[in-house]
Amino acid sequence: xxxxxxxxxxxxxxxxxxxxxxxxxxxxxxxxxxxxxxxxxxxxxxxxxxxxxxxxxxxxxxxxxxxxxxxxxxxxxxxxxxxxxxxxxxxxxxxxxxxxxxxxxxxxxxxxxxxxxxxxxxxxxxxxxxxxxxxxxxxxxxxxxxxxxxxxxxxxxxxxxxxxxxxxxxxxxxxxxxxxxxxxxxxxxxxxxxxxxxxxxxxxxxxxxxxxxxxxxxxxxxxxxxxxxxxxxxxxxxxxxxxxxxxxxxxxxxxxxxxxxxxxxxxxxxxxxxxxxxxxxxxxxxxxxxxxxxxxxxxxxxxxxxxxxxxxxxxxxxxxxxxxxxxxxxxxxxxxxxxxxxxxxxxxxxxxxxxxxxxxxxxxxxxxxxxxxxxxxxxxxxxxxxxxxxxxxxxxxxxxxxxxxxxxxxxxxxxxxxxxxxxxx
Amino acid sequence: xxxxxxxxxxxxxxxxxxxxxxxxxxxxxxxxxxxxxxxxxxxxxxxxxxxxxxxxxxxxxxxxxxxxxxxxxxxxxxxxxxxxxxxxxxxxxxxxxxxxxxxxxxxxxxxxxxxxxxxxxxxxxxxxxxxxxxxxxxxxxxxxxxxxxxxxxxxxxxxxxxxxxxxxxxxxxxxxxxxxxxxxxxxxxxxxxxxxxxxxxxxxxxxxxxxxxxxxxxxxxxxxx
Numbered sequence: 001x002x003x004x005x006x007x008x009x010x011x012x013x014x015x016x017x018x019x020x021x022x023x024x025x026x027x028x029x030x031x032x033x034x035x036x037x038x039x040x041x042x043x044x045x046x047x048x049x050x051x052x053x054x055x056x057x058x059x060x061x062x063x064x065x066x067x068x069x070x071x072x073x074x075x076x077x078x079x080x081x082x083x084x085x086x087x088x089x090x091x092x093x094x095x096x097x098x099x100x101x102x103x104x105x106x107x108x109x110x111x112x113x114x115x116x117x118x119x120x121x122x123x124x125x126x127x128x129x130x131x132x133x134x135x136x137x138x139x140x141x142x143x144x145x146x147x148x149x150x151x152x153x154x155x156x157x158x159x160x161x162x163x164x165x166x167x168x169x170x171x172x173x174x175x176x177x178x179x180x181x182x183x184x185x186x187x188x189x190x191x192x193x194x195x196x197x198x199x200x201x202x203x204x205x206x207x208x209x210x211x212x213x214x215x216x217x218x219x220x221x222x223x224x225x226x227x228x229x230x231x232x233x234x235x236x237x238x239x240x241x242x243x244x245x246x247x248x249x250x251x252x253x254x255x256x257x258x259x260x261x262x263x264x265x266x267x268x269x270x271x272x273x274x275x276x277x278x279x280x281x282x283x284x285x286x287x288x289x290x291x292x293x294x295x296x297x298x299x300x301x302x303x304x305x306x307x308x309x310x311x312x313x314x315x316x317x318x319x320x321x322x323x324x325x326x327x328x329x330x331x332x333x334x335x336x337x338x339x340x341x342x343x344x345x346x347x348x349x350x351x352x353x354x355x356x357x358x359x360x361x362x363x364x365x366x367x368x369x370x371x372x373x374x375x376x377x378x379x380x381x382x383x384x385x386x387x388x389x390x391x392x393x394x395x396x397x398x399x400x401x402x403x404x405x406x407x408x409x410x411x412x413x414x415x416x417x418x419x420x421x422x423x424x425x
Numbered sequence: 426x427x428x429x430x431x432x433x434x435x436x437x438x439x440x441x442x443x444x445x446x447x448x449x450x451x452x453x454x455x456x457x458x459x460x461x462x463x464x465x466x467x468x469x470x471x472x473x474x475x476x477x478x479x480x481x482x483x484x485x486x487x488x489x490x491x492x493x494x495x496x497x498x499x500x501x502x503x504x505x506x507x508x509x510x511x512x513x514x515x516x517x518x519x520x521x522x523x524x525x526x527x528x529x530x531x532x533x534x535x536x537x538x539x540x541x542x543x544x545x546x547x548x549x550x551x552x553x554x555x556x557x558x559x560x561x562x563x564x565x566x567x568x569x570x571x572x573x574x575x576x577x578x579x580x581x582x583x584x585x586x587x588x589x590x591x592x593x594x595x596x597x598x599x600x601x602x603x604x605x606x607x608x609x610x611x612x613x614x615x616x617x618x619x620x621x622x623x624x625x626x627x628x629x630x631x632x633x634x635x636x637x638x639x640x641x642x643x644x645x646x647x648x649x650x
Contacts, residue, residue: 223505223506226505226526226527227434227437227505227526227527229526229527230437230505230526230527230528231434231436231437231440233527233529234437234440234441234444234527234529234530235436235440237444237529237530237531237593237595238440238443238444238530240593240640240643241447241592241593247641250640250641250642250643251641251642253643254641254642254643255642257595257643258597261597264527281509299604299605302578302604302616302620303604303616306615306616306619306620326509
C-alpha cells in the first residue's frame with residue numbers, strides 16, 4: 001500500500017470512530033435538551049390545567065383526550081399520597097395520521113378541594129424522529145466530505161510536498177551500481193528531505209567510487225600480473241629445453257608451468273570480467289544467435305566428439321539481439337563449454353533457440369547446483385579439475401550488461417536459459 | 426635472418442632473445458623508442474617485435490614512423506594490453522600480427538616464422554622436413570608423393586610442430602594455438618593426447634621421416650628421425 005493511501009485509510013478509520021462517538025454524544029445531548037423543553041412545556045401545561053380546574057370544576061371529569069391534550073380522573077387518597085410525577089414516552093393514535101405516533105406523557109396528581117385527581121398531559125414529539133434522521137444524514141455527509149477532502153489534500157498537497165521523496169524513490173528503484181548512473185535529487189524546502197537527499201547522495205557517491213576503484217583495482221592488478229607471468233612461464237619453457245635435466249626435474253618444472261598457466265587463465269578471466277564491468281566493449285551490432293551457435297558448434301566439434309557428445313540445435317525462430325559480438329561469442333561459448341565440460345560422456349547437449357530465448361541443457365549425474373551461487377565467481381565444482389569457476393560468472397556479467405536474464409534450473413538436466421527483453425521498435 | 430626486439434622489460438627481452446637465438450636468428454635488442462629508432466635507421470631487419478608500452482613513448486608512434494618511411498620489415502606487436510582496440514589499431518597501422526602477453530615461446534616462434542614466410546617466400550610457400558612437405562597455400566601436407574589426409578585441426582597441429590621443429594612444445598601452447606580459448610579447462614590434456622595420437626597414426630602409416638615425441642608432463646617435440 002502506498003504511503004499516501006496508508007495515511008488516508010488511517011484517517012478514515014479514526015474519523016469513523018471519532019465521528020461515531022461524537023454523533024452519539026451529540027445525539028444524546030440534543031435529546032436531553034428536547035426532553036427538557038418538552039417536559040417544561042408539560043409542566044407549564046399542568047399548572048394551567050390545575051389553575052383552570054379551580055375555576056371550572058367541569059374539566060375535572062375529562063376522562064379521555066378527545067378534545068384536548070389532557071385527562072383528569074379522581075383517584076383515592078391512598079394512591080395519591082404514594083404517587084410521584086412521571087414523564088415518559090408513549091404511543092397514541094393520531095386521527096390525522098391514522099397511525100400511532102410517539103407522544104410525551106406527564107402523569108401527575110393534584111388536590112382540588114378535598115379530592116385527589118390524576119392528571120395526564122401529552123404533547124406530540126413527532127419532530128424528534130426527523131431530528132435523528134437529520135442528524136444521521138448530516139453525519140454521513142460530514143464523514144464523506146472529510147474523507148474526500150483528505151484524499152484530495154493527499155493527492156494535491158501531500159503529493160507536492162512528498163514529491164522530492166517520491167522522485168528519489170523512483171530513481172533508487174531503477175538504480176544499479178554496475179550501470180554507472182547518477183541520482184538526481186529534487187531540492188526541497190523541507191529539512192528532512194534535504195537531509196535524506198544529501199545523505200543518499202553521499203552514500204551513493206561513496207558506493208559508486210569504491211565500486212569503481214574496486215573494479216579499477218582488479219583490472220590494474222590483473223594487468224600488472226601479465227608481464228611477470230609471461231616472464232616466469234617463458235623462463236620455465238627455456239629451462240625445460242635444457243638437455244641436462246632429468247625426468248624428475250622436468251616433471252617438477254611441468255607442474256610449476258601448469259600452475260602458472262592456470263594462474264594466467266584465471267588472470268585473463270578476471271581481466272575480461274573487469275573489462276566488461278568497466279564498459280570497455282562499446283561497439284554493438286545486431287548479432288544473430290542462430291548463426292553464432294553454428295560457428296561455435298564447429299569450434300567445439302573436436303572437444304564434443306572427444307567426449308562422444310552430440311550437440312543438437314533446434315532453431316524455432318531467428319534470434320537477433322544488439323550487443324557486442326565478441327561478448328556474445330564469449331557468452332555462448334562459455335555456456336557451451338560449461339555444458340561439454342560438465343556433461344556426461346556420450347550424452348546429448350540440447351540447444352533450443354526461439355525469438356526471445358536461448359536454452360542450453362546437458363545431462364550430468366551431479367545433481368542440482370546451488371542456484372544462488374552458480375553465477376558467483378570462483379564457485380568451483382570440485383569434480384572437474386582445472387575449472388576455475390569463473391566462466392559462468394563471466395556469462396552472467398555479459399548477460400546482465402545487456403539486460404538479458406540468465407537463469408539456471410535443474411529438472412533431471414542442467415538447464416541454462418537466456419531470456420531476452422522485448423525490444424520496442 | 427635478423428630480428429629486432431623492442432621491449433623495456435629486461436627479463437622479457439632476455440627470454441625472447443634466448444629463445445629466438447636457439448632458432449639461429451640473429452637477435453638485436455632495444456629497450457626504448459629512441460634506441461629502436463637509431464637501430465632501425467641503420468640496419469634492416471626481417472622481423473621486429475614491438476612492445477607498445479615503452480618508457481619513452483608508445484610503440485604505436487614508432488610503428489607509424491616505420492610505415493611512413495616505407496620500411497618493409499615484418500612487425501609483430503607484443504603487448505600486455507590485450508584489448509581489441511589496441512589490436513585493431515596495431516593491425517590498421519600496418520603491423521603484421523599482434524601477440525598478447527603472456528604467451529608461450531612456441532607461439533611466438535610460430536608467429537615470427539609465419540611473418541617471415543609471408544615476407545620472404547612469396548609464391549613458394551612450402552616447408553620441408555625430411556620427407557614431409559607442408560604446403561601453406563593449399564593447406565596440405567604430404568610425405569614424399571603421398572598426400573596426408575588431415576582435417577583442418579590436424580593440419581594446424583602439424584604446422585605448429587613444424588614451426589617449432591626440435592623445440593619442446595607445451596601442451597597448453599598447442600591447445601591455445603589450435604583451439605583458441607575454447608579448450609582451457611578440465612580434461613583438455615586427455616583431449617590433446619587423443620588428437621596427437623590420431624596425427625601420429627597418420628604420419629606413421631604414411632612412413633613419415635618425422636616423429637612427434639612425448640615429453641612427459643610438458644608436451645611434445647617434433648624431431649626428424
